[in-house]
Amino acid sequence: MDRVPQTPPQPQPRPPAALSTGAVARRLGVSPTTLRSWERRYAIGPARREAGRHRRWTPPDIARLELMCRLTAEGVPPAEAARAALGVAAAERRGEAVAPARTPGGAGALPLGAVRPECRGLSRAAVRLDAPTVAELLEAALAEHGLVTAWEEVIAPTLHAVGRKWATAGERYVEVEHLLSWQISSALHRIRPAPEPPRTPPVLLACVPGEQHSLPIEALTAVLGQRGLPVRMFGAALPAEALHDAVRRTGPRAVVLWAQSRTTADPSLARSVAGIEWGLRGARSRTALLLAGPGWSPDAQAPRTERLYGLRSGLAVIESLAPPRAATGAAGAGPFAYGS
Template identity: 70%
Template structure:
Protein backbone atom coordinates (compact mmCIF):
# COMPACT_ATOMS: atom_id res chain seq x y z
CA UNK A 1 0.00 0.00 0.00
CA UNK A 2 1.19 3.56 -0.71
CA UNK A 3 2.29 5.59 2.27
CA UNK A 4 0.97 9.04 3.16
CA UNK A 5 4.22 10.47 1.88
CA UNK A 6 3.74 8.71 -1.47
CA UNK A 7 0.19 10.07 -1.76
CA UNK A 8 1.41 13.54 -0.88
CA UNK A 9 4.12 13.41 -3.51
CA UNK A 10 1.54 12.29 -6.10
CA UNK A 11 0.37 15.90 -6.27
CA UNK A 12 3.37 17.64 -7.84
CA UNK A 13 2.67 21.10 -9.20
CA UNK A 14 4.82 23.76 -10.77
CA UNK A 15 5.23 27.20 -9.22
CA UNK A 16 2.98 28.69 -11.91
CA UNK A 17 0.20 26.19 -11.18
CA UNK A 18 0.43 26.90 -7.44
CA UNK A 19 0.33 30.65 -8.12
CA UNK A 20 -2.90 30.26 -10.12
CA UNK A 21 -4.42 28.00 -7.47
CA UNK A 22 -3.66 30.29 -4.52
CA UNK A 23 -3.95 33.66 -6.23
CA UNK A 24 -0.35 34.66 -5.56
CA UNK A 25 2.10 36.11 -8.04
CA UNK A 26 4.74 33.58 -9.03
CA UNK A 27 7.38 36.18 -8.26
CA UNK A 28 5.98 36.46 -4.72
CA UNK A 29 6.24 32.70 -4.21
CA UNK A 30 9.87 32.75 -5.34
CA UNK A 31 10.59 35.70 -3.06
CA UNK A 32 9.05 33.90 -0.06
CA UNK A 33 11.12 30.82 -0.81
CA UNK A 34 14.32 32.84 -1.08
CA UNK A 35 13.72 34.98 2.00
CA UNK A 36 11.82 32.76 4.41
CA UNK A 37 12.24 29.19 3.20
CA UNK A 38 8.53 28.89 2.33
CA UNK A 39 8.63 26.81 -0.80
CA UNK A 40 8.77 23.33 -2.33
CA UNK A 41 10.82 20.77 -0.46
CA UNK A 42 11.53 18.76 -3.62
CA UNK A 43 13.09 19.81 -6.90
CA UNK A 44 12.56 17.63 -9.95
CA UNK A 45 15.93 16.67 -11.44
CA UNK A 46 17.45 18.97 -8.84
CA UNK A 47 16.32 22.07 -10.75
CA UNK A 48 12.55 22.48 -11.23
CA UNK A 49 10.40 23.34 -8.23
CA UNK A 50 7.61 20.81 -7.64
CA UNK A 51 5.03 21.58 -4.95
CA UNK A 52 3.36 18.83 -2.89
CA UNK A 53 0.17 19.16 -0.84
CA UNK A 54 2.22 19.85 2.28
CA UNK A 55 4.15 22.63 0.55
CA UNK A 56 0.88 24.18 -0.69
CA UNK A 57 -0.70 24.01 2.77
CA UNK A 58 2.28 25.89 4.21
CA UNK A 59 2.17 28.71 1.67
CA UNK A 60 -1.63 28.87 1.96
CA UNK A 61 -1.27 29.56 5.69
CA UNK A 62 1.32 32.20 4.82
CA UNK A 63 -1.22 33.82 2.48
CA UNK A 64 -3.91 33.73 5.15
CA UNK A 65 -1.70 35.44 7.71
CA UNK A 66 -0.37 38.13 5.39
CA UNK A 67 -3.94 38.77 4.28
CA UNK A 68 -4.75 39.60 7.90
CA UNK A 69 -1.95 42.15 8.00
CA UNK A 70 0.76 40.00 9.62
CA UNK A 71 4.24 41.03 8.37
CA UNK A 72 5.66 38.43 5.96
CA UNK A 73 8.63 37.42 8.13
CA UNK A 74 6.40 36.88 11.16
CA UNK A 75 3.78 35.11 9.03
CA UNK A 76 6.45 32.73 7.69
CA UNK A 77 7.60 31.79 11.18
CA UNK A 78 4.01 31.25 12.35
CA UNK A 79 3.14 29.16 9.28
CA UNK A 80 6.16 26.94 9.80
CA UNK A 81 5.35 26.46 13.48
CA UNK A 82 1.74 25.59 12.66
CA UNK A 83 2.56 23.20 9.80
CA UNK A 84 0.91 19.82 10.56
CA UNK A 85 2.76 16.54 10.48
CA UNK A 86 2.29 14.63 7.20
CA UNK A 87 -0.10 12.08 8.76
CA UNK A 88 -2.20 14.85 10.38
CA UNK A 89 -3.12 16.64 7.16
CA UNK A 90 -6.77 16.84 6.21
CA UNK A 91 -7.81 14.45 3.43
CA UNK A 92 -8.14 15.92 -0.02
CA UNK A 93 -10.92 15.70 -2.53
CA UNK A 94 -10.05 14.02 -5.85
CA UNK A 95 -9.00 17.24 -7.58
CA UNK A 96 -6.50 18.04 -4.84
CA UNK A 97 -8.37 20.93 -3.17
CA UNK A 98 -8.68 20.77 0.62
CA UNK A 99 -12.15 19.97 1.92
CA UNK A 100 -14.11 22.97 3.07
CA UNK A 101 -12.27 25.30 0.70
CA UNK A 102 -9.58 27.84 1.48
CA UNK A 103 -9.95 31.15 3.19
CA UNK A 104 -12.35 30.28 6.02
CA UNK A 105 -14.90 32.95 6.76
CA UNK A 106 -13.22 35.41 4.38
CA UNK A 107 -13.52 33.10 1.37
CA UNK A 108 -15.78 34.20 -1.45
CA UNK A 109 -18.85 32.06 -2.32
CA UNK A 110 -17.69 30.78 -5.70
CA UNK A 111 -19.20 27.32 -6.13
CA UNK A 112 -17.87 25.09 -8.92
CA UNK A 113 -15.51 27.32 -10.90
CA UNK A 114 -12.14 27.23 -12.66
CA UNK A 115 -8.97 27.24 -10.57
CA UNK A 116 -8.02 30.63 -12.05
CA UNK A 117 -11.26 32.02 -10.60
CA UNK A 118 -10.40 30.72 -7.13
CA UNK A 119 -6.91 32.15 -7.39
CA UNK A 120 -8.21 35.57 -8.43
CA UNK A 121 -10.74 35.55 -5.58
CA UNK A 122 -8.06 34.74 -3.01
CA UNK A 123 -5.81 37.50 -4.32
CA UNK A 124 -8.72 39.96 -4.23
CA UNK A 125 -9.59 39.16 -0.60
CA UNK A 126 -5.93 39.68 0.34
CA UNK A 127 -5.89 42.97 -1.63
CA UNK A 128 -2.87 41.54 -3.44
CA UNK A 129 -2.73 43.89 -6.43
CA UNK A 130 0.42 42.42 -8.09
CA UNK A 131 -1.05 38.92 -7.96
CA UNK A 132 -4.37 40.08 -9.43
CA UNK A 133 -2.60 41.89 -12.25
CA UNK A 134 -0.48 38.85 -13.09
CA UNK A 135 -3.42 36.44 -12.94
CA UNK A 136 -5.69 38.64 -15.06
CA UNK A 137 -3.06 39.18 -17.74
CA UNK A 138 -2.34 35.44 -17.89
CA UNK A 139 -5.98 34.30 -18.12
CA UNK A 140 -6.86 36.83 -20.84
CA UNK A 141 -3.75 35.97 -22.85
CA UNK A 142 -4.41 32.23 -22.57
CA UNK A 143 -8.19 32.07 -23.05
CA UNK A 144 -9.16 35.35 -24.75
CA UNK A 145 -11.52 38.03 -23.50
CA UNK A 146 -14.78 36.09 -23.86
CA UNK A 147 -13.80 32.95 -21.94
CA UNK A 148 -11.85 34.97 -19.38
CA UNK A 149 -14.89 37.18 -18.75
CA UNK A 150 -17.50 34.43 -18.63
CA UNK A 151 -15.55 31.85 -16.63
CA UNK A 152 -13.16 33.86 -14.42
CA UNK A 153 -13.74 37.61 -14.22
CA UNK A 154 -17.54 37.81 -14.02
CA UNK A 155 -17.93 34.92 -11.50
CA UNK A 156 -15.34 36.51 -9.21
CA UNK A 157 -16.97 39.94 -9.45
CA UNK A 158 -20.38 38.42 -8.69
CA UNK A 159 -18.96 36.55 -5.70
CA UNK A 160 -17.50 39.77 -4.30
CA UNK A 161 -20.88 41.44 -4.74
CA UNK A 162 -22.66 38.63 -2.89
CA UNK A 163 -20.10 38.75 -0.08
CA UNK A 164 -20.50 42.50 0.22
CA UNK A 165 -24.30 42.22 0.25
CA UNK A 166 -24.20 39.79 3.19
CA UNK A 167 -21.42 41.49 5.18
CA UNK A 168 -22.67 45.04 5.57
CA UNK A 169 -20.03 47.56 4.53
CA UNK A 170 -17.21 45.01 4.59
CA UNK A 171 -15.49 43.94 1.37
CA UNK A 172 -16.31 47.19 -0.44
CA UNK A 173 -12.56 47.74 -0.73
CA UNK A 174 -12.21 44.26 -2.26
CA UNK A 175 -14.84 45.04 -4.90
CA UNK A 176 -13.31 48.39 -5.78
CA UNK A 177 -9.76 47.06 -6.11
CA UNK A 178 -10.84 44.00 -8.09
CA UNK A 179 -13.05 46.08 -10.41
CA UNK A 180 -10.23 48.52 -11.09
CA UNK A 181 -7.78 45.75 -11.98
CA UNK A 182 -10.35 43.92 -14.13
CA UNK A 183 -11.07 47.16 -15.99
CA UNK A 184 -7.35 47.83 -16.46
CA UNK A 185 -6.69 44.31 -17.76
CA UNK A 186 -9.61 44.47 -20.19
CA UNK A 187 -8.51 47.85 -21.52
CA UNK A 188 -4.98 46.58 -22.06
CA UNK A 189 -6.49 43.74 -24.08
CA UNK A 190 -8.64 46.15 -26.14
CA UNK A 191 -6.34 46.36 -29.12
CA UNK A 192 -8.08 46.35 -32.48
CA UNK A 193 -5.76 44.72 -35.00
CA UNK A 194 -6.69 45.15 -38.65
CA UNK A 195 -10.09 46.70 -37.89
CA UNK A 196 -12.43 46.22 -40.82
CA UNK A 197 -13.92 49.26 -42.61
CA UNK A 198 -17.40 48.89 -41.15
CA UNK A 199 -19.69 51.33 -39.33
CA UNK A 200 -18.79 50.93 -35.63
CA UNK A 201 -20.84 49.60 -32.76
CA UNK A 202 -21.60 52.28 -30.18
CA UNK A 203 -21.45 51.03 -26.58
CA UNK A 204 -22.66 53.07 -23.61
CA UNK A 205 -24.23 52.87 -20.18
CA UNK A 206 -27.52 54.72 -19.80
CA UNK A 207 -27.64 57.96 -17.77
CA UNK A 208 -27.07 57.26 -14.07
CA UNK A 209 -25.58 53.80 -14.69
CA UNK A 210 -22.07 53.43 -13.28
CA UNK A 211 -21.53 49.69 -13.95
CA UNK A 212 -19.50 49.79 -17.15
CA UNK A 213 -17.36 46.63 -16.89
CA UNK A 214 -19.66 44.47 -19.10
CA UNK A 215 -19.48 47.08 -21.86
CA UNK A 216 -15.70 47.29 -21.48
CA UNK A 217 -15.53 43.51 -21.93
CA UNK A 218 -17.77 43.74 -25.02
CA UNK A 219 -15.57 46.45 -26.54
CA UNK A 220 -12.44 44.35 -25.99
CA UNK A 221 -14.11 41.22 -27.40
CA UNK A 222 -15.20 43.12 -30.52
CA UNK A 223 -11.61 44.29 -30.87
CA UNK A 224 -10.41 40.68 -30.77
CA UNK A 225 -12.62 39.99 -33.79
CA UNK A 226 -11.32 43.05 -35.60
CA UNK A 227 -14.68 44.83 -35.36
CA UNK A 228 -14.70 48.60 -34.69
CA UNK A 229 -16.46 49.96 -31.61
CA UNK A 230 -16.88 53.25 -29.80
CA UNK A 231 -17.00 52.80 -26.02
CA UNK A 232 -18.47 55.75 -24.09
CA UNK A 233 -18.29 54.28 -20.60
CA UNK A 234 -20.50 54.89 -17.59
CA UNK A 235 -23.49 57.20 -17.22
CA UNK A 236 -23.51 58.89 -20.62
CA UNK A 237 -26.01 61.80 -20.49
CA UNK A 238 -28.99 61.50 -22.81
CA UNK A 239 -28.09 64.51 -24.98
CA UNK A 240 -24.49 63.30 -25.30
CA UNK A 241 -25.73 59.83 -26.27
CA UNK A 242 -27.98 61.31 -28.96
CA UNK A 243 -25.10 63.40 -30.33
CA UNK A 244 -22.70 60.43 -30.29
CA UNK A 245 -25.15 58.33 -32.29
CA UNK A 246 -25.79 61.13 -34.80
CA UNK A 247 -22.10 61.88 -35.36
CA UNK A 248 -20.73 58.32 -35.51
CA UNK A 249 -23.50 56.73 -37.62
CA UNK A 250 -23.12 53.33 -35.92
CA UNK A 251 -24.30 50.00 -37.26
CA UNK A 252 -25.56 49.11 -33.78
CA UNK A 253 -26.11 50.90 -30.48
CA UNK A 254 -25.80 48.86 -27.28
CA UNK A 255 -27.21 50.36 -24.09
CA UNK A 256 -26.35 48.79 -20.73
CA UNK A 257 -28.59 49.06 -17.63
CA UNK A 258 -27.59 47.18 -14.51
CA UNK A 259 -30.71 48.04 -12.50
CA UNK A 260 -34.34 48.85 -13.22
CA UNK A 261 -33.89 52.29 -11.71
CA UNK A 262 -31.62 53.29 -14.61
CA UNK A 263 -33.48 51.47 -17.41
CA UNK A 264 -35.35 54.33 -19.15
CA UNK A 265 -38.03 53.34 -21.69
CA UNK A 266 -38.43 56.90 -22.93
CA UNK A 267 -34.72 57.11 -23.72
CA UNK A 268 -34.90 53.84 -25.64
CA UNK A 269 -37.86 55.06 -27.70
CA UNK A 270 -36.03 58.32 -28.43
CA UNK A 271 -32.86 56.58 -29.68
CA UNK A 272 -34.86 53.96 -31.60
CA UNK A 273 -36.60 56.74 -33.52
CA UNK A 274 -33.37 58.47 -34.58
CA UNK A 275 -32.43 58.94 -38.21
CA UNK A 276 -29.49 60.57 -39.96
CA UNK A 277 -28.26 61.16 -43.44
CA UNK A 278 -29.64 63.04 -46.44
CA UNK A 279 -33.27 62.90 -47.49
CA UNK A 280 -34.05 59.75 -49.37
CA UNK A 281 -31.16 57.88 -47.76
CA UNK A 282 -31.96 58.07 -44.08
CA UNK A 283 -30.46 55.50 -41.75
CA UNK A 284 -31.35 54.31 -38.24
CA UNK A 285 -29.25 52.31 -35.76
CA UNK A 286 -30.00 48.78 -34.66
CA UNK A 287 -30.70 49.35 -30.97
CA UNK A 288 -29.73 46.52 -28.61
CA UNK A 289 -30.46 46.47 -24.87
CA UNK A 290 -28.10 44.66 -22.52
CA UNK A 291 -28.05 44.10 -18.77
CA UNK A 292 -30.52 42.91 -16.10
CA UNK A 293 -32.07 46.36 -15.71
CA UNK A 294 -34.20 45.89 -18.85
CA UNK A 295 -35.76 42.64 -17.63
CA UNK A 296 -38.86 44.26 -16.18
CA UNK A 297 -39.59 46.42 -19.20
CA UNK A 298 -41.85 45.32 -22.00
CA UNK A 299 -40.66 45.06 -25.57
CA UNK A 300 -39.92 48.31 -27.39
CA UNK A 301 -40.44 48.26 -31.19
CA UNK A 302 -37.20 48.48 -33.11
CA UNK A 303 -35.01 47.06 -30.34
CA UNK A 304 -33.43 43.73 -29.49
CA UNK A 305 -32.14 42.11 -26.28
CA UNK A 306 -28.66 40.74 -25.75
CA UNK A 307 -28.02 37.78 -23.47
CA UNK A 308 -24.42 37.04 -22.56
CA UNK A 309 -21.15 38.25 -24.03
CA UNK A 310 -20.59 35.42 -26.51
CA UNK A 311 -24.05 35.60 -28.10
CA UNK A 312 -23.93 39.42 -28.07
CA UNK A 313 -20.77 39.28 -30.19
CA UNK A 314 -22.45 37.07 -32.77
CA UNK A 315 -25.53 39.32 -32.97
CA UNK A 316 -23.48 42.49 -33.34
CA UNK A 317 -21.12 40.98 -35.93
CA UNK A 318 -24.08 39.83 -38.03
CA UNK A 319 -25.59 43.32 -37.93
CA UNK A 320 -22.29 44.97 -38.83
CA UNK A 321 -21.73 42.70 -41.82
CA UNK A 322 -25.31 42.88 -43.12
Protein backbone atom coordinates (compact mmCIF):
# COMPACT_ATOMS: atom_id res chain seq x y z
CA MET A 1 0.00 0.00 0.00
CA ASP A 2 1.34 3.36 -0.96
CA ARG A 3 2.02 5.77 1.83
CA VAL A 4 -0.17 8.80 2.05
CA PRO A 5 2.14 11.82 1.61
CA GLN A 6 2.39 13.87 4.73
CA THR A 7 1.63 17.56 4.47
CA PRO A 8 4.65 19.45 5.71
CA PRO A 9 3.89 21.64 8.73
CA GLN A 10 3.21 25.23 7.81
CA PRO A 11 5.38 27.84 9.52
CA GLN A 12 3.47 29.80 12.09
CA PRO A 13 3.49 33.59 11.67
CA ARG A 14 5.56 35.40 14.21
CA PRO A 15 3.61 37.54 16.65
CA PRO A 16 4.18 41.29 16.26
CA ALA A 17 7.13 42.52 18.28
CA ALA A 18 6.31 44.09 21.63
CA LEU A 19 7.66 47.59 22.26
CA SER A 20 9.36 49.15 25.24
CA THR A 21 7.75 51.95 27.20
CA GLY A 22 10.11 54.50 25.62
CA ALA A 23 9.27 53.37 22.08
CA VAL A 24 5.53 53.51 22.79
CA ALA A 25 5.88 56.97 24.33
CA ARG A 26 7.63 58.29 21.20
CA ARG A 27 4.98 56.73 18.99
CA LEU A 28 2.06 58.22 20.94
CA GLY A 29 3.57 61.60 21.77
CA VAL A 30 3.47 61.25 25.54
CA SER A 31 6.28 60.96 28.05
CA PRO A 32 7.29 57.58 29.55
CA THR A 33 6.43 59.05 32.96
CA THR A 34 2.86 59.67 31.75
CA LEU A 35 2.51 56.05 30.58
CA ARG A 36 3.72 54.75 33.93
CA SER A 37 1.34 57.10 35.72
CA TRP A 38 -1.60 55.88 33.61
CA GLU A 39 -0.67 52.28 34.32
CA ARG A 40 -0.48 52.92 38.05
CA ARG A 41 -3.66 55.03 38.31
CA TYR A 42 -5.94 53.49 35.69
CA ALA A 43 -4.61 49.91 35.23
CA ILE A 44 -4.15 50.46 31.50
CA GLY A 45 -0.69 48.89 31.37
CA PRO A 46 0.45 45.83 29.39
CA ALA A 47 -1.97 42.93 29.57
CA ARG A 48 0.87 40.50 30.36
CA ARG A 49 4.05 41.13 32.31
CA GLU A 50 6.86 38.76 33.15
CA ALA A 51 8.40 38.99 36.60
CA GLY A 52 11.75 40.77 36.69
CA ARG A 53 11.51 42.11 33.14
CA HIS A 54 10.77 45.53 31.68
CA ARG A 55 7.30 46.38 30.43
CA ARG A 56 6.61 45.26 26.86
CA TRP A 57 3.58 46.63 25.05
CA THR A 58 1.85 44.47 22.44
CA PRO A 59 -0.29 45.86 19.57
CA PRO A 60 -3.54 45.43 21.57
CA ASP A 61 -1.95 47.26 24.51
CA ILE A 62 -0.89 50.09 22.20
CA ALA A 63 -4.36 50.24 20.61
CA ARG A 64 -5.87 50.88 24.07
CA LEU A 65 -3.37 53.67 24.69
CA GLU A 66 -4.05 55.21 21.27
CA LEU A 67 -7.77 55.35 22.07
CA MET A 68 -7.02 56.92 25.46
CA CYS A 69 -4.78 59.53 23.80
CA ARG A 70 -7.50 60.37 21.26
CA LEU A 71 -10.08 60.85 23.97
CA THR A 72 -7.87 62.98 26.23
CA ALA A 73 -6.89 65.13 23.23
CA GLU A 74 -10.62 65.82 22.75
CA GLY A 75 -11.00 66.93 26.37
CA VAL A 76 -12.18 63.70 28.02
CA PRO A 77 -10.76 63.38 31.59
CA PRO A 78 -8.01 60.72 31.79
CA ALA A 79 -9.91 58.47 34.21
CA GLU A 80 -12.98 58.42 31.94
CA ALA A 81 -10.82 57.93 28.83
CA ALA A 82 -9.06 54.96 30.46
CA ARG A 83 -12.41 53.34 31.39
CA ALA A 84 -13.63 53.77 27.83
CA ALA A 85 -10.45 52.30 26.33
CA LEU A 86 -10.53 49.31 28.70
CA GLY A 87 -14.24 48.82 28.00
CA VAL A 88 -13.66 48.68 24.25
CA ALA A 89 -10.86 46.15 24.73
CA ALA A 90 -13.05 43.96 26.95
CA ALA A 91 -15.92 44.07 24.43
CA GLU A 92 -13.57 43.04 21.63
CA ARG A 93 -12.33 40.07 23.68
CA ARG A 94 -15.96 38.96 24.21
CA GLY A 95 -16.61 39.24 20.50
CA GLU A 96 -19.13 42.03 20.88
CA ALA A 97 -19.66 44.62 18.19
CA VAL A 98 -17.64 47.77 18.69
CA ALA A 99 -18.24 51.12 17.02
CA PRO A 100 -15.80 51.68 14.12
CA ALA A 101 -12.65 53.44 15.12
CA ARG A 102 -12.38 57.04 14.12
CA THR A 103 -9.49 58.55 12.23
CA PRO A 104 -6.33 58.16 14.34
CA GLY A 105 -6.06 61.19 16.55
CA GLY A 106 -9.74 62.06 16.27
CA ALA A 107 -11.21 64.96 14.36
CA GLY A 108 -8.19 67.10 15.21
CA ALA A 109 -5.63 64.64 13.83
CA LEU A 110 -3.04 65.98 11.43
CA PRO A 111 -2.95 64.55 7.87
CA LEU A 112 0.43 62.81 8.07
CA GLY A 113 0.25 59.87 5.67
CA ALA A 114 2.99 57.21 5.83
CA VAL A 115 5.55 58.55 8.30
CA ARG A 116 7.77 57.39 11.15
CA PRO A 117 6.02 56.56 14.44
CA GLU A 118 7.97 59.42 16.07
CA CYS A 119 6.28 61.82 13.66
CA ARG A 120 2.83 60.70 14.77
CA GLY A 121 3.81 61.04 18.41
CA LEU A 122 5.13 64.54 17.83
CA SER A 123 1.96 65.60 16.02
CA ARG A 124 -0.28 64.25 18.78
CA ALA A 125 1.67 66.12 21.44
CA ALA A 126 1.52 69.31 19.36
CA VAL A 127 -2.26 69.07 18.88
CA ARG A 128 -2.63 68.64 22.66
CA LEU A 129 -0.41 71.73 23.12
CA ASP A 130 1.76 69.57 25.38
CA ALA A 131 4.93 71.67 25.15
CA PRO A 132 7.08 69.60 27.58
CA THR A 133 6.39 66.41 25.63
CA VAL A 134 7.00 68.14 22.28
CA ALA A 135 10.39 69.31 23.58
CA GLU A 136 11.22 65.83 24.89
CA LEU A 137 10.26 64.14 21.62
CA LEU A 138 12.29 66.61 19.57
CA GLU A 139 15.38 66.03 21.72
CA ALA A 140 14.91 62.25 21.41
CA ALA A 141 14.56 62.41 17.62
CA LEU A 142 17.65 64.61 17.24
CA ALA A 143 19.70 62.36 19.53
CA GLU A 144 18.60 59.13 17.84
CA HIS A 145 18.58 60.10 14.17
CA GLY A 146 20.85 63.14 13.93
CA LEU A 147 19.75 66.57 12.78
CA VAL A 148 19.42 65.93 9.04
CA THR A 149 17.34 62.74 9.27
CA ALA A 150 15.27 64.07 12.19
CA TRP A 151 14.47 67.20 10.18
CA GLU A 152 13.59 65.39 6.95
CA GLU A 153 11.67 62.43 8.41
CA VAL A 154 10.17 63.69 11.69
CA ILE A 155 10.14 67.48 12.01
CA ALA A 156 9.39 68.67 8.46
CA PRO A 157 6.52 66.19 7.84
CA THR A 158 4.84 67.34 11.06
CA LEU A 159 5.26 71.01 10.12
CA HIS A 160 3.80 70.35 6.68
CA ALA A 161 0.84 68.52 8.22
CA VAL A 162 0.15 71.45 10.54
CA GLY A 163 0.24 73.78 7.55
CA ARG A 164 -2.21 71.64 5.59
CA LYS A 165 -4.55 71.38 8.57
CA TRP A 166 -4.43 75.13 9.10
CA ALA A 167 -5.13 75.77 5.41
CA THR A 168 -8.31 73.65 5.54
CA ALA A 169 -9.54 74.73 8.99
CA GLY A 170 -9.57 78.50 8.74
CA GLU A 171 -7.94 80.16 11.73
CA ARG A 172 -7.91 76.95 13.80
CA TYR A 173 -4.62 75.22 14.60
CA VAL A 174 -2.62 78.45 14.39
CA GLU A 175 -1.77 77.91 18.04
CA VAL A 176 -0.51 74.40 17.21
CA GLU A 177 1.77 75.75 14.50
CA HIS A 178 3.14 78.49 16.74
CA LEU A 179 3.82 76.15 19.66
CA LEU A 180 5.46 73.53 17.44
CA SER A 181 7.58 76.12 15.60
CA TRP A 182 8.78 77.66 18.84
CA GLN A 183 9.77 74.28 20.28
CA ILE A 184 11.60 73.31 17.07
CA SER A 185 13.46 76.61 16.99
CA SER A 186 14.42 76.20 20.64
CA ALA A 187 15.70 72.67 20.03
CA LEU A 188 17.78 73.84 17.07
CA HIS A 189 19.28 76.68 19.09
CA ARG A 190 20.37 74.22 21.78
CA ILE A 191 22.64 72.42 19.31
CA ARG A 192 26.18 73.55 20.03
CA PRO A 193 28.34 74.32 16.97
CA ALA A 194 31.84 72.98 16.56
CA PRO A 195 34.71 75.48 16.86
CA GLU A 196 35.16 77.61 13.74
CA PRO A 197 38.44 77.18 11.86
CA PRO A 198 40.45 80.44 11.76
CA ARG A 199 40.40 82.73 8.72
CA THR A 200 37.57 80.84 7.03
CA PRO A 201 34.85 82.83 5.26
CA PRO A 202 31.37 82.29 6.69
CA VAL A 203 28.11 81.21 5.10
CA LEU A 204 25.48 83.96 5.37
CA LEU A 205 21.86 82.86 5.83
CA ALA A 206 18.86 85.19 5.76
CA CYS A 207 15.23 85.43 4.80
CA VAL A 208 14.35 87.91 2.08
CA PRO A 209 12.62 91.15 3.19
CA GLY A 210 9.07 90.47 4.34
CA GLU A 211 9.67 86.75 4.93
CA GLN A 212 8.97 85.62 8.50
CA HIS A 213 9.38 81.85 8.09
CA SER A 214 12.95 81.07 9.09
CA LEU A 215 12.85 77.51 10.51
CA PRO A 216 14.37 75.77 7.46
CA ILE A 217 17.44 78.01 7.45
CA GLU A 218 17.64 77.70 11.22
CA ALA A 219 18.03 73.95 10.63
CA LEU A 220 20.67 74.61 7.95
CA THR A 221 22.47 76.97 10.33
CA ALA A 222 22.55 74.29 13.02
CA VAL A 223 23.87 71.54 10.76
CA LEU A 224 26.54 73.79 9.25
CA GLY A 225 27.63 74.69 12.77
CA GLN A 226 27.85 71.00 13.65
CA ARG A 227 30.20 70.54 10.68
CA GLY A 228 32.42 73.37 11.89
CA LEU A 229 31.59 75.74 9.03
CA PRO A 230 31.42 79.39 10.13
CA VAL A 231 27.85 80.70 9.89
CA ARG A 232 26.30 84.15 10.14
CA MET A 233 22.56 83.80 10.56
CA PHE A 234 20.39 86.94 10.18
CA GLY A 235 16.96 85.34 10.55
CA ALA A 236 13.64 86.61 9.27
CA ALA A 237 12.95 89.63 7.04
CA LEU A 238 16.46 91.06 6.67
CA PRO A 239 16.30 94.45 4.87
CA ALA A 240 17.97 94.51 1.47
CA GLU A 241 20.51 97.20 2.37
CA ALA A 242 21.52 95.32 5.52
CA LEU A 243 22.05 92.18 3.46
CA HIS A 244 24.25 94.04 0.96
CA ASP A 245 26.32 95.54 3.78
CA ALA A 246 26.78 92.15 5.46
CA VAL A 247 28.00 90.58 2.22
CA ARG A 248 30.54 93.36 1.60
CA ARG A 249 31.79 93.31 5.20
CA THR A 250 32.28 89.54 5.54
CA GLY A 251 33.25 88.31 2.06
CA PRO A 252 31.23 85.12 2.58
CA ARG A 253 31.76 81.67 1.18
CA ALA A 254 28.08 81.61 0.19
CA VAL A 255 24.84 83.51 0.76
CA VAL A 256 21.66 81.50 1.30
CA LEU A 257 18.42 83.45 0.69
CA TRP A 258 15.20 81.83 1.89
CA ALA A 259 11.77 82.65 0.45
CA GLN A 260 8.73 80.69 1.59
CA SER A 261 6.24 82.21 -0.86
CA ARG A 262 6.12 83.80 -4.29
CA THR A 263 4.97 87.06 -2.72
CA THR A 264 8.23 87.47 -0.80
CA ALA A 265 10.72 86.06 -3.31
CA ASP A 266 12.48 88.95 -5.10
CA PRO A 267 14.49 88.05 -8.24
CA SER A 268 15.88 91.57 -8.46
CA LEU A 269 17.33 91.22 -4.95
CA ALA A 270 18.91 87.92 -5.95
CA ARG A 271 20.53 89.52 -8.99
CA SER A 272 21.86 92.42 -6.96
CA VAL A 273 23.37 90.14 -4.29
CA ALA A 274 24.94 87.92 -6.95
CA GLY A 275 26.60 91.02 -8.44
CA ILE A 276 28.20 92.31 -5.22
CA GLU A 277 32.00 92.54 -5.39
CA TRP A 278 34.57 93.25 -2.70
CA GLY A 279 38.31 93.35 -2.31
CA LEU A 280 41.06 95.47 -3.85
CA ARG A 281 40.93 96.63 -7.46
CA GLY A 282 42.28 93.91 -9.70
CA ALA A 283 41.51 91.17 -7.16
CA ARG A 284 37.76 91.50 -6.77
CA SER A 285 35.66 88.54 -5.58
CA ARG A 286 32.01 87.52 -5.63
CA THR A 287 30.09 85.12 -3.46
CA ALA A 288 28.09 82.04 -4.39
CA LEU A 289 24.37 82.82 -4.14
CA LEU A 290 22.12 79.92 -3.13
CA LEU A 291 18.33 80.36 -3.43
CA ALA A 292 16.34 78.20 -1.02
CA GLY A 293 12.64 77.75 -0.39
CA PRO A 294 9.49 77.11 -2.45
CA GLY A 295 8.97 80.81 -3.15
CA TRP A 296 11.61 81.02 -5.88
CA SER A 297 10.25 80.32 -9.34
CA PRO A 298 12.35 78.36 -11.86
CA ASP A 299 12.97 81.48 -13.93
CA ALA A 300 14.36 83.36 -10.92
CA GLN A 301 17.83 81.95 -11.55
CA ALA A 302 20.39 84.73 -11.69
CA PRO A 303 24.01 84.49 -12.88
CA ARG A 304 26.29 82.74 -10.37
CA THR A 305 23.35 81.30 -8.43
CA GLU A 306 22.23 77.80 -7.56
CA ARG A 307 19.04 76.36 -6.11
CA LEU A 308 18.86 74.39 -2.87
CA TYR A 309 16.08 71.81 -2.60
CA GLY A 310 16.52 70.21 0.82
CA LEU A 311 18.58 70.16 3.96
CA ARG A 312 20.73 67.16 3.06
CA SER A 313 21.37 68.18 -0.54
CA GLY A 314 21.82 71.84 0.45
CA LEU A 315 24.48 70.87 2.95
CA ALA A 316 26.27 68.88 0.24
CA VAL A 317 26.19 71.86 -2.15
CA ILE A 318 27.70 74.22 0.44
CA GLU A 319 30.38 71.73 1.46
CA SER A 320 31.32 71.18 -2.19
CA LEU A 321 32.09 74.83 -2.89
CA ALA A 322 35.68 75.39 -3.98
CA PRO A 323 38.06 76.50 -1.22
CA PRO A 324 37.90 80.29 -1.02
CA ARG A 325 40.84 82.45 -1.94
CA ALA A 326 42.09 85.61 -0.26
CA ALA A 327 42.13 88.99 -1.96
CA THR A 328 45.53 90.46 -1.08
CA GLY A 329 47.17 93.83 -1.72
CA ALA A 330 49.54 96.38 -0.28
CA ALA A 331 47.50 96.68 2.89
CA GLY A 332 47.75 92.94 3.57
CA ALA A 333 45.24 90.15 3.39
CA GLY A 334 41.68 91.09 2.63
CA PRO A 335 38.56 89.02 3.29
CA PHE A 336 38.43 85.40 2.20
CA ALA A 337 35.76 84.71 -0.40
CA TYR A 338 34.48 82.07 -2.72
CA GLY A 339 36.07 82.96 -6.06
CA SER A 340 33.70 83.55 -8.95
